[in-house]
Amino acid sequence: MKTKNIIFYLIGLLLFSSCDDMFEPAKENTRQLEAMVQETDYVYGLLIYGYTRLPYLRVTTTDVATDDAVTNNSNDNYKKMALGTWTSDNDPMTQWNACKDGIQYVNLFLKYVNDVNWAQSAKSKQQMFIDRLTGEALGLRAIFYYHLLLAHAGYAGGELLGVPLLTEPEDGSSDYNQPRATFAEVVEQIFKDCDKADTLLPAQYIDLDDESLIPEKYLHLGAQLSGYNLVFGAKMAKNLICGKIVQAVKAQTALLAASPAYREKSGVSSEQAARICAAVLKGVEFDPEGNIWYRNVSQLSSSTSIMPEILWRAEWEKADASQETDNFPPSQNGSGRINPTQNLVDAFPMANGYPITDSRSNYDPQNPYANRDPRLDEDIIHDGSVFKSTTIITGTYGPADNKDNINNAGSQHTLTGYYMKKLLRDDAGPSAKSTTAALQPHIFPRIRYTEMFLAYAEAANDAWGPKADGAGLGLSAYDVIKMIRQRGGIGQNEVGEYQGDPYLDECANDNTGAKMRDLIRNERRIELCFENKRFYDLRRWLLPINVSAKGVQVDQVDDDTFSYTILDVEPRQYESYQYYGPIPNSEVLQWNALKQNEGW
DSSP: OOSHHHHHHHHHHHHHTTOTTTTOHHHHTTOOHHHHTTOHHHHHHHHHHHHHTOOOOSSOOGGGGTTTEEESOTTOHHHHIIIIIOBTTBOTTOOHHHHHHHHHHHHHHHHHGGGSOSSTTOHHHHHHHHHHHHHHHHHHHHHHHHHHHHHHOEEETTEEEOOOOOOSOOOTTSOOOOOOOBHHHHHHHHHHHHHHHHHHSOSSOOOOSOGGGSOHHHHTTTOOHHHHHHHHSGGGTTTOOOHHHHHHHHHHHHHHHTSTTTHHHHSOOHHHHHHHHHHHHTTOOOOTTGGGGGGOHHHHSSTTOOOTTEEEEOOOEEEEOHHHHHHSOGGGTOOOOEEEOHHHHHHSOBTTSOOTTSGGGOOOTTSTTTTBOHHHHHHEEOTTOEETTEEOOOSSOSOTTOTTOTTOSSSSSOSSSOEEOTTOOTTOSOOSSOTTOSOEEEOOEEEEHHHHHHHHHHHHHHHHOTTOOTTSSSOOHHHHHHHHHHHHTTTBOTTSOBOOOHHHHHHHTOTTSHHHHHHHHHHHHHHTTTSSOHHHHHHHTTOOSOOOEEEEEEEEEETTEEEEEEEEEEOOOOOGGGGSOOOOHHHHHHOTTOOOOTTO
C-alpha cells in the first residue's frame, strides 16, 4: 500500500464492485487522485478502509500463549509461540502491516477531508461532517499507534523506542527508510490525536431534542436539530468512533506508558494515567451485571441495543455459533478448544474473599470447587459442573464413552481438566444433527467499562495509594475493587446479603500499596480472562512469562471420594528479551534506519 495509485485502485474495488462501469479500463485505470478528491465516495472510502484495519480480535486466541489457557489445536500459532517458536520473522502478535496500512489510509483521508463537498449546500452540515470524520480518523490513527506500541515497542541501544511516526501520507516520492520515534514521542502523538478528536466528536452519538444543546460553533453557522442529528445523532452510533472511545484509547495508552516495563522513559506517571482514566469514567454508572454481559439475551437481541458494560464493541453477529462450536465440551458437540489452566482456576479466591493459599480461606484441596468465588462457575467448566443441564465429567472416571474426559483419545477433549464457559451462550451452538443449529446473536467487546475501572484502580493505587481519590472521581482504587468483587459475589451469604470483604480491607490498609497492587492485578486477570489481555499484562508488569501451564486430573477413589493430581501440561518457553516484541525482520533487513529491539 505504498503508492497512492495502488491504494485508490483497491478502494475502487471495495466501493464500486457492483457498478456497471467498473470494468471500463479507459475510465477507471486512468483516474488519478487529483481527479478523485472531489468525489465523496472515493475519499470516504479511505476512512472505511481505515476501519477495516482495526486490530481487535473477535475470539479468544492470545490467552493460550500465557499461563491462563492452552488449546487442544496442535496447529495453533499462539500455542507454537508459547512453546518457543517466537521469532522476528515468525510473529503471531505482529501489528506492523495492518496498522501501518491503516495509518496510511487515515493520513490520506485527513489530507483531503476538507476538500470534499460533504453536504452539497448547507455550510453548517459541511463543517459538522468535516469535524466528525476528522475526529474519527484521528481516533483511528491513535488506535493504530497504540497497538503498534503494544506489539513492537522496546529497547534498542539502551533507548526505549516506538515505531516510525507518520502523520502525512506516503507516496511514490516518499523516503520510506524512516527511523523509529521514541516511545514517549509516539505516546505524545496518541495523546494529541485523542485530545483533538475528543473536541470534534460527541461523547456518544445521540439525538438531541433541544436546539440549545447544539454546540455554539454550529449554531453560529445556522445548524438546526435535523442537521445536527443527521451528522451526530443516534443513527451514527453503530460502531463509529466517538468521544468516549478516544478517551478510552488515551487511557489505555497512559496505563501502558505508566506500567513497570515502560514508565522509566515513557514520560507518563501513574498520577497522570489515573487522571486520564478518571476522565473516561466521569458520569458512567457501574453496571451490576457487567461481568455477564454475554448472557444478557435481551441486550444481545438487537444490533442497536445499548449495553451499559460495553463502551465499544465489534459488529453485532446476527446468527453465529462459531464460539460455541469451537469451545463447547465435546459432549455438547463442541471442539473444546480453549482449556483454562489450573493456574487461572487457582487465581479465583474463596467466596469469603481470601486467596486459596491463605489459611483463613477454608479452602479444601479435596473439595476444591466448593465455596469458591462465584465467578469461577460463571467463567470455567470444571469436573462436576452442570452445563446445558448436563453434568460435565472431565476426570478419568464416568461412562466409557465420556467425550469430556481428560484422557479421551480424541483431539477435542480438554488438556487441563477444564473448559471455557465465559463468552458462550448456552442457548446456542451445534447439535448432534447439525453444526449450524441454534444460531444466536453475539458481540465481542473492544473496550469494556470494567477494563476502564480496573485501569483507573491500578493507576490510582500506584499514584496515591489504595484509599485516596486524587483524581476527584469520587472513587478510590479500594472503592473500585470493592464494587467489582461485590458484583462478582465475594463476601455474600447464601441469600445474597453482603457480609464484608476482610481480605480487601487488609490489602487496602497496607500503606505500601503492594498488597492492593497484587489484588488489583488478580482482579484484572479474573474479570478480563479470555479477552486477549493477559499476554500484554504480564509483559507490561514484568511478571514471570515462563510459568508452565498446569491442569488437574480427577480420579474417583470411591463413591464419594475423589483425588486431584496437579499436572504440568505445557511449558512456556520465552526469553527475557521477549517482554518486548520484535520489529519484523523483513523490515529491518529492508530499511537500515530501523533499529531492532534488543535480543531479536
